[in-house]
Amino acid sequence: MTRSREPRSLFDPVDRAAAEGPSRHMTREDCDALFKRIQQLSTGGGDLSVRIDSYWTGNFRWARNTPTTAGDTANHRVSITRDIRGAMGNVQTNKFDDASLSLALRTAERVIQFYGENPDSTPLPGKQEYLKPQLWSDTTYGLDAEPRSNAARALAEPSLQAKLLSAGYLEVSAHAAAVLSTTGMDAYYAETGAEFSATVRNPSGTGSGWAGVSNQDWGKIDAASLAEIARKKCVDSADPRAIEPGRYTLIMEPQAVHQMMAQAIYQLDRYAAENFNTVYTLRPGQSKIGLKVFDERITLSTDPMDPELGYIPFDYQGYPYRPVKWVDKGILKELSYTRQYALSQLGHGTPLPNPYSYRMSGGDTSIEEMIATTKRGLLVTRFNGVNVLHGPSLLSTGTSRDGLWLIENGKIKFPVKNMRFTESPMFIFNNIAQLGKPVRVYSGNPTIVPPVKVMDFNFSSLADAV
Amino acid sequence: MTSMQRETRTMRTSARALILVAGLVAAPVWSGMAQGSAPPEPDGYSKYWPGACVQAMSRSRSFYWRARQDTALYTSARDTLLDDVRRVARDCKERFGATTASLTGHDLIPLAEVLLATGDDAGAKAAVDRRLAEPDLKPVGVRAWTLAQVVNIFLDTRPARVDVARGYLRQLDALKGADAAPGQLRGWYALADYYEHVADDSAMVAASEEAIKAGKRLNDHDRKEFAGTIFNAYRNIAEAEADRTGDAAAPRKVLARASTDIGKLPRMAGSIAAWDTLYSRYGKKGATVLADVWISAQNDTLFPKAGKLTVLNFRPSRWNIPATRRLARQAGDSLDVALVYSTVGYFRGLGPLTAAAEVPEVRKYFFDELKINSSLAINETKYKRLPDGRRMPEPNVNDKAYRTGMGVSIVVLDREGIVRRIWTYWSNAYEPRIVATLKKYSQAATSSTSGSSEGRHE
Numbered sequence: 001m002t003r004s005r006e007p008r009s010l011f012d013p014v015d016r017a018a019a020e021g022p023s024r025h026m027t028r029e030d031c032d033a034l035f036k037r038i039q040q041l042s043t044g045g046g047d048l049s050v051r052i053d054s055y056w057t058g059n060f061r062w063a064r065n066t067p068t069t070a071g072d073t074a075n076h077r078v079s080i081t082r083d084i085r086g087a088m089g090n091v092q093t094n095k096f097d098d099a100s101l102s103l104a105l106r107t108a109e110r111v112i113q114f115y116g117e118n119p120d121s122t123p124l125p126g127k128q129e130y131l132k133p134q135l136w137s138d139t140t141y142g143l144d145a146e147p148r149s150n151a152a153r154a155l156a157e158p159s160l161q162a163k164l165l166s167a168g169y170l171e172v173s174a175h176a177a178a179v180l181s182t183t184g185m186d187a188y189y190a191e192t193g194a195e196f197s198a199t200v201r202n203p204s205g206t207g208s209g210w211a212g213v214s215n216q217d218w219g220k221i222d223a224a225s226l227a228e229i230a231r232k233k234c235v236d237s238a239d240p241r242a243i244e245p246g247r248y249t250l251i252m253e254p255q256a257v258h259q260m261m262a263q264a265i266y267q268l269d270r271y272a273a274e275n276f277n278t279v280y281t282l283r284p285g286q287s288k289i290g291l292k293v294f295d296e297r298i299t300l301s302t303d304p305m306d307p308e309l310g311y312i313p314f315d316y317q318g319y320p321y322r323p324v325k326w327v328d329k330g331i332l333k334e335l336s337y338t339r340q341y342a343l344s345q346l347g348h349g350t351p352l353p354n355p356y357s358y359r360m361s362g363g364d365t366s367i368e369e370m371i372a373t374t375k376r377g378l379l380v381t382r383f384n385g386v387n388v389l390h391g392p393s394l395l396s397t398g399t400s401r402d403g404l405w406l407i408e409n410g411k412i413k414f415p416v417k418n419m420r421f422t423e424s425p426m427f428i429f430n431n432i433a434q435l436g437k438p439v440r441v442y443s444g445n446p447t448i449v450p451p452v453k454v455m456d457f458n459f460s461s462l463a464d465a466v
Numbered sequence: 467m468t469s470m471q472r473e474t475r476t477m478r479t480s481a482r483a484l485i486l487v488a489g490l491v492a493a494p495v496w497s498g499m500a501q502g503s504a505p506p507e508p509d510g511y512s513k514y515w516p517g518a519c520v521q522a523m524s525r526s527r528s529f530y531w532r533a534r535q536d537t538a539l540y541t542s543a544r545d546t547l548l549d550d551v552r553r554v555a556r557d558c559k560e561r562f563g564a565t566t567a568s569l570t571g572h573d574l575i576p577l578a579e580v581l582l583a584t585g586d587d588a589g590a591k592a593a594v595d596r597r598l599a600e601p602d603l604k605p606v607g608v609r610a611w612t613l614a615q616v617v618n619i620f621l622d623t624r625p626a627r628v629d630v631a632r633g634y635l636r637q638l639d640a641l642k643g644a645d646a647a648p649g650q651l652r653g654w655y656a657l658a659d660y661y662e663h664v665a666d667d668s669a670m671v672a673a674s675e676e677a678i679k680a681g682k683r684l685n686d687h688d689r690k691e692f693a694g695t696i697f698n699a700y701r702n703i704a705e706a707e708a709d710r711t712g713d714a715a716a717p718r719k720v721l722a723r724a725s726t727d728i729g730k731l732p733r734m735a736g737s738i739a740a741w742d743t744l745y746s747r748y749g750k751k752g753a754t755v756l757a758d759v760w761i762s763a764q765n766d767t768l769f770p771k772a773g774k775l776t777v778l779n780f781r782p783s784r785w786n787i788p789a790t791r792r793l794a795r796q797a798g799d800s801l802d803v804a805l806v807y808s809t810v811g812y813f814r815g816l817g818p819l820t821a822a823a824e825v826p827e828v829r830k831y832f833f834d835e836l837k838i839n840s841s842l843a844i845n846e847t848k849y850k851r852l853p854d855g856r857r858m859p860e861p862n863v864n865d866k867a868y869r870t871g872m873g874v875s876i877v878v879l880d881r882e883g884i885v886r887r888i889w890t891y892w893s894n895a896y897e898p899r900i901v902a903t904l905k906k907y908s909q910a911a912t913s914s915t916s917g918s919s920e921g922r923h924e
Contacts, residue, residue: 085835086814122815274856289854343812345856 024056024141024174026076028188031178034096038080039182041102044109046084049124049181051316053077056174060148063167065160070149079316082108083124122340127184130320133310135191137217143172143194155227159200164234168198168227172218179318187318191311194218197442198227199402200234201466207240207415208466209233210381210402212255212442216310230402233381237403240415242462249377249433250457251370251407257449258441259383260425261360263394265300268326268354270335279394279426280335288332295432296330299361306359309446315353324352355445362450363435370434370453372410377453379405379412383421384465395424399463418466419459428454519558519580555583569593571600575615582623591630598637606641610649613638617653621660631657639676648688650680655695658702663895665902667706674699678727693731700724701741709903712886713749718742744872744888752776752879753867755804757843758821761829769804769841770883775904777803778877779840780869781892786876787836789897793904794840800908803840805832806864808847811857821846876900880907 026034031052042048054076061069079092082105089111093104143151152170159166176190197212211229215221252260264279273280273287282288294300303323304313313321325333336354343349371379378400386398400418407413429452436451558580562569569577574597581590594616603609613634620631638646638653654677661670681689681696689696700720707716721742728734755769755778770776775797779790782805794803812819813827825844832838845862852858861869868874868888878887878900887903889896 287854340815343815343817344810347811347818347857349812349817 024074025176025190026052026054026178027176027190028178030054031176031180031188034078035178035180037098038078038101038105041098042082042105044084046082046112047124047182049081049083049179049183049185049318051079051081051318052176052178052180053079054176054178057171058143058145058148058173059169059171060145060152061167061169062152062156064165065156067149067152070145072145078104080104080108081124082112084109084112086123087112122338122343124181124183125185125318125339126181127186128314128318128320130187130189130313131304131322133304133313134307135189135216135310135312137192137194137219139219140172140192140194140217141174143218148172151223155198155223158227159231162231162235164200164202164231166198166200166227166231168196170196170223175312177312177314179314179316181318185318187314189312189314192216194221195442196221196223196226198223198230200227200230202234202238204238205466207234207236207238208402209235209237210255213440214442214444214446215440216446233403236412237405237415240404240417241406242417243406245419245459245461247456247458249374249407249453249455250428251367251374251377251379251453252451253367253379253381254436254439254441254449254451255382256380257360257452258443258447259386259398260396260423260428261300261358261449262356262443262447263386263388263396264425264429265326265354265356265358267391267394268335270337270352271341273335277392279392280332281392287335289335291332292330293332293426294327294330294429297361297363297432297435298327298330298429299325300327300358301325301361302355302358304355306448308440309357309359309448311355311357311446315355319351319353321353321355326358357445358447360438360449361435362438362452365434365436365453367436367451370436370451371407371412373434374407374453375409377407378416378457378459379403379407389422393424394426395422397422397460399465400459401465418463420461420463421458422460423458428457431455519554519561519576552583555580559584559586571597571602574600575612575619578616579619579623582619582627587627587630594634605645606643607645607648610638610641610646611652612649613641614649614652614656618656621656626660628657628660631660644683644685644688647680647683647685648692651677651684651692651695651699654680655699658699662702662705665895665899667709671703671706674702682727689728690731693728693734694737696728697724697734697737700727704741704745708745708748709887709899711748712880712884712903712907714745714747715749717745717748721745740872744874744890747868747885747888750885751883752778752877752885753864755806755843756845756863757806758846759825759844760841761833761844762841769802769843770879771802772883773881774799775801775881775908776877776879776883777801777900777904778868778879779803779805779875780864780877781873781875782807782832782838782842783892784836785894786892787832787838789894789900791837791839792897793900796901797904797908801904805838805840805842807832807842807844808859808862808865809844810847810859811849878903878907 031054034052035050038050039048056072056074058072059070060067075094076096077092077094078096079090081088081090089108091104091108091111093100095101148170152168155168156166171194173193174190175193176188178188179185180187193214193216195212195214197210199208199210201208209230209232211226211233213221213226267278267280269278270287270289272278274285280288280293282291301324302321303309304311304321305323311321315321319339326335327333334352336352337346339349339351342351367379380400381403382401383398384401386396389395389397397420399420404416404418405412405414406416431454432452433455434453438448438450441447441449562577562580574593578590578593578597581587581593597603597612598609603612616634617631617638620627620634635653635657638650641650654673658670658673658677661667661673677699678696681692681699684692700723704717704720707720710716721738725735725738729738752770769778777790777793779786782790790803790805794801807828809821809824809828811817811824813824814831816827819827828844829842832842843864845864847859847862849857849859868877873890874888875892876889876896877885880886886907889900
């Protein structure tokens with residue numbers, strides 16, 4: 001009787017060459033050549049701009065201690081904009097053969113037929129000067145399928161031995177962005193990215209732990225420690241007790257801080273603040289620039305050259321990102337704006353785009369010290385499903401997740417059942433007790449925030465979630 | 467401003483704001499409704515319920531907003547549906563038409579809209595009647611609101627089914643009580659809006675009066691909620707009076723009525739006062755348009771001029787230049803047209819520009835590219851800087867004389883230079899109205915008694 005062969009574990013590396021070379025991401029030369037071809041296919045005058053985004057990702061995902069997906073993907077997209085006297089047409093395609101590019105161009109030109117010239121339109125920008133951050137990591141780029149699977153196996157193993165269920169996602173990527181135009185725009189930059197997150201649950205489903213982080217450099221991600229944190233949180237959060245919802249002193253780990261502060265970062269838009277009712281609107285037609293919006297210990301800044309935070313130094317139109325302090329010592333200093341806004345309102349033509357990457361200032365209090373100085377309060381790992389309920393106040397809701405503990409008299413007493421909150425970042429970040437050291441968190445846009453202890457955080461109901 | 471105009475303005479703002487993206491992956495896949503994107507297809511959710519199909523129809527309409535502006539389609543309410551809208555509607559009907567019997571509740575009214583767009587009036591009426599027979603429509607308030615929606619869809623399709631809409635309006639009017647009043651207000655206001663766009667002022671006034679009556683039946687909460695609609699009904703009547711008399715008294719009398727009725731409701735006193743200031747300009751001599759720079763096709767530099775009708779265009783743009791050009795050409799020597807422009811510190815994305823640098827750009831645009839055949843007055847806009855760095859323009863002499871903070875677009879002055887008509891917004895539907903106004907005052911005997919002498923015109 002022939003015995004069927006054992007199925008190969010997905011943790012076992014596949015015997016094939018990793019995807020590499022030109023198929024991973026487009027080089028400067030690739031982008032220039034593509035732009036030249038599109039230019040040659042373009043007819044009818046006017047200007048032409050292309051935005052190229054070229055991604056390679058290598059990933060490994062496991063759930064319930066078992067690999068589920070692993071692979072390399074590459075996706076290259078070009079967004080073609082034709083501008084004929086202010087009438088613009090834009091089409092995207094991911095097919096780069098001549099026929100597809102021609103079709104895209106003709107489509108963009110067809111769109112223009114419906115629109116006459118627009119005197120208010122901002123013409124395509126010309127050549128810009130950019131900062132040059134260090135965003136490339138050979139360690140990240142070189143993490144092929146085999147080391148990825150080996151790393152993942154090592155991370156899942158301790159949970160397996162402890163009879164816990166682990167899940168995780170490991171991704172490394174390379175991204176090249178280019179904006180090239182007949183008006184002289186000539187931007188190209190490439191970056192690497194890495195992210196890792198691990199969730200560990202117990203078989204009875206009563207305990208859950210999570211840890212994760214993103215970074216340009218895989219070498220700076222201590223995945224083993226993160227996996228261990230997730231495992232420990234799972235154990236420590238098992239069999240939670242229900243406590244009464246209400247206002248608590250809350251120690252938020254950095255991931256939770258980011259989840260609340262991100263809502264405020266998304267709203268940093270000057271036109272919206274002056275013309276609609278956003279959280280930065282003082283009164284119709286006037287923003288809160290110059291006014292205190294957060295605790296004076298909070299400074300929110302962004303800088304493509306920040307060695308821990310760096311990001312591609314231009315936006316989707318090719319306008320350069322520049323260092324900016326949105327909030328300085330609690331006072332709103334700047335809101336993002338477009339070139340059109342700059343021209344019409346500020347008397348200059350330099351836009352201030354928002355990269356959504358930010359650094360939040362912190363303090364020197366460790367989470368342990370925050371706990372030790374708390375008479376009664378809660379410690380939360382992160383939140384889930386954070387949604388804004390009311391734009392003008394940023395009142396938001398969501399639930400705690402992956403570990404919530406009661407603190408009494410400076411000590412963690414026991415895990416508590418998750419709760420839903422109804423709270424605004426504008427309230428809690430004006431009600432800060434202590435701030436910790438800022439660290440990178442798990443986020444699509446590079447983000448550095450500290451752990452924060454806030455007073456009177458409003459948990460509004462129990463949530464039947466792990 | 468009618469709701470349709472407001473809607474159109476919002477649409478324009480949104481279109482400018484949105485990022486222009488259309489998808490093209492394996493084959494062209496359209497998405498979005500923004501300026502610069504491609505026409506939408508009935509895809510995504512519209513495969514699953516007729517309401518989304520109707521949204522796709524609306525997106526098709528809004529996509530062609532500029533085309534409509536240029537060709538005066540849609541704004542007149544007398545045209546037919548655009549091909550793209552029909553195509554989407556046909557597609558929707560194919561998806562849902564055969565399963566009409568299985569659709570219930572909120573799907574029936576969108577289905578009626580789809581059927582109307584494909585010319586299936588009987589099917590549309592049957593869908594509406596089925597909806598009206600459903601038990602959840604028994605409460606008067608819900609029924610009234612649904613009937614108002616029904617009135618709207620029969621007026622909103624092309625050509626508008628006015629008789630059918632009026633039939634449902636009768637059903638709506640038969641409902642009793644304050645709960646029915648919001649629906650009745652909206653229903654009658656929709657009819658007034660339609661008549662405004664087909665330039666039937668007497669019917670517009672009658673429908674607006676009915677809307678006002680419905681407004682009086684609202685409870686206190688709803689009166690605050692719908693104060694704007696009630697005011698717009700009054701303003702329809704005031705506009706009709708302004709058009710009829712070309713004088714201040716009649717429209718201001720209507721505003722006085724409005725003030726008595728709704729003046730104490732939130733924000734209404736300010737709106738009424740602003741329009742009252744605007745109407746106070748009627749029947750008075752228009753001030754001479756002054757400019758830092760005059761650029762003239764005819765070498766004329768003073769407007770208005772005695773003995774000629776005058777059109778002042780305070781918002782010269784590509785939207786109204788073709789109509790302005792036609793007016794100037796058709797009226798010949800009997801009409802003077804002036805475009806009145808204030809510098810803004812940039813032009814067509816160029817900037818920052820000084821006033822001296824902006825003028826040649828403005829000149830090039832209007833004369834060389836838009837080929838205007840009228841005079842162009844350009845004033846440098848003085849401004850202050852707010853503490854947050856924003857430029858705060860100050861009204862210039864022409865703004866103070868004519869615009870009064872109301873965003874005036876077109877002003878018509880008679881042969882004695884007396885203000886006879888002011889439009890605060892441009893729509894191509896206004897062109898025939900402007901032509902009619904010019905015709906009226908070109909034929910009218912000059913009346914030296916109707917104007918005051920407070921203007922600076924000599």
